[in-house]
Amino acid sequence: MSMKQVTVAVEGHQYPIFIGSPLLTTASFKDFISSNQVLIISNPTVAAHYLAPLQSALDEFDCEVFLMDDGESYKSLTTFNLIMERLISLGMRRNATIVALGGGVVGDIAGFSAACYQRGVPFIQVPTTLLAMVDSSVGGKTAVNHPLAKNMIGAFYQPQAVIADLACLKTLPQREFNAGMAEVVKYGLIDDFSLFEKIEQNLPHLQPDNSALMAEIVERCCEIKAKVVALDEKETGVRAHLNLGHTFGHAIEKIGDYSRWLHGEAVAIGTLMAMALAEQNNLIDPEYYHRVKTVFACLGLPTSIPDSISSERLIEVMRHDKKNLSEHIRVVVPTGPGVVKVTDEFSVAELCAAIDSGRVTL
Numbered sequence: 001m002s003m004k005q006v007t008v009a010v011e012g013h014q015y016p017i018f019i020g021s022p023l024l025t026t027a028s029f030k031d032f033i034s035s036n037q038v039l040i041i042s043n044p045t046v047a048a049h050y051l052a053p054l055q056s057a058l059d060e061f062d063c064e065v066f067l068m069d070d071g072e073s074y075k076s077l078t079t080f081n082l083i084m085e086r087l088i089s090l091g092m093r094r095n096a097t098i099v100a101l102g103g104g105v106v107g108d109i110a111g112f113s114a115a116c117y118q119r120g121v122p123f124i125q126v127p128t129t130l131l132a133m134v135d136s137s138v139g140g141k142t143a144v145n146h147p148l149a150k151n152m153i154g155a156f157y158q159p160q161a162v163i164a165d166l167a168c169l170k171t172l173p174q175r176e177f178n179a180g181m182a183e184v185v186k187y188g189l190i191d192d193f194s195l196f197e198k199i200e201q202n203l204p205h206l207q208p209d210n211s212a213l214m215a216e217i218v219e220r221c222c223e224i225k226a227k228v229v230a231l232d233e234k235e236t237g238v239r240a241h242l243n244l245g246h247t248f249g250h251a252i253e254k255i256g257d258y259s260r261w262l263h264g265e266a267v268a269i270g271t272l273m274a275m276a277l278a279e280q281n282n283l284i285d286p287e288y289y290h291r292v293k294t295v296f297a298c299l300g301l302p303t304s305i306p307d308s309i310s311s312e313r314l315i316e317v318m319r320h321d322k323k324n325l326s327e328h329i330r331v332v333v334p335t336g337p338g339v340v341k342v343t344d345e346f347s348v349a350e351l352c353a354a355i356d357s358g359r360v361t362l
């Protein structure tokens with residue numbers, strides 16, 4: 001077994017992220033479980049591959065399972081309520097542990113359930129998608145969706161540990177893997193340009209079964225996220241840098257009814273819009289924009305939205321993003337390789353120009 005470890009430290013709490021393979025069956029879960037009561041939350045797609053090995057790793061505990069339906073639309077208050085019913089009817093106590101086995105959907109709702117049940121029970125993240133390994137399982141943001149808006153009901157609630165078994169990536173659909181790579185690229189653009197260069201140089205080798213390379217990549221992303229979260233757990237400052245491409249991206253996802261584009265795909269398009277904005281306003285070189293566009297294209301990610309979606313319509317949806325604190329639209333833009341800033345200095349006309357320039361095909 002090879003394993004890397006990254007530590008996340010926030011005020012009053014510190015926890016490890018273990019990255020390696022195989023981990024599901026070998027990680028020492030018991031170090032992070034404080035009573036014999038455990039509820040695993042997963043979905044049938046993930047459970048078909050990984051529930052049995054996880055259950056055998058946890059066989060010394062009294063382990064129950066809640067399987068939610070698979071899909072973003074089930075990250076809902078209805079599913080949350082079913083989880084609460086299960087926890088209560090099982091007589092789960094305050095020191096019971098919830099284990100989230102799955103991607104960001106399972107992780108977000110399991111984490112929110114852990115935050116709420118009896119005002120907070122311990123939980124462990126076992127992320128099984130690339131996006132969950134590098135992003136959603138780390139940093140303590142948990143949420144469910146409301147019919148009127150995504151991720152609107154949630155809590156900052158940190159896990160006891162994150163156990164990322166890279167072997168799980170091998171069963172992930174290629175499109176989901178590619179979408180996770182969009183978030184990986186993001187880390188390179190916001191904090192560590194050498195990570196971006198590593199991706200650029202290793203494009204043919206970035207495969208789900210290349211566990212050695214993926215371990216290095218996932219570790220670096222988790223280090224960056226851990227650093228940012230340690231500085232700003234509640235997103236009053238630098239944590240906003242993680243939203244590069246997300247103001248545009250969330251609007252793209254919404255216009256696509258959360259089904260046309262995966263989150264990472266929308267983030268890739270949104271990142272290019274943010275880069276076009278920076279390039280058109282002389283914050284970065286055109287060459288930087290084109291390098292990133294080429295990398296996204298090589299990773300099988302979309303780089304533009306169809307002409308049928310006007311820039312005005314996208315802007316209108318962006319105005320309603322919960323992260324827009326003011327009248328102006330707040331975006332993260334690159335200011336150089338591996339450096340970004342948060343700004344609301346751009347006019348609607350400048351934002352529209354950036355959105356429209358993204359329509360030019362490679």
Ligand SMILES: NC(=O)c1ccc[n+]([C@@H]2O[C@H](COP(=O)([O-])OP(=O)(O)OC[C@H]3O[C@@H](n4cnc5c(N)ncnc54)[C@H](O)[C@@H]3O)[C@@H](O)[C@H]2O)c1
Binds near residue numbers: 070
């Ligand atoms: N909390 C945060 O900080 C944060 C950050 C980013 C995204 N998110 C949230 O994460 C969610 C998206 O997460 P996601 O991209 O992981 O999607 P997801 O959880 O929907 O997983 C994608 C698909 O892959 C399947 N799957 C998962 N692991 C698999 C595996 N190993 N093998 C085969 N299939 C597998 C799932 O069942 C699902 O069908 C969104 O709800 C988003 O809001 C949260």
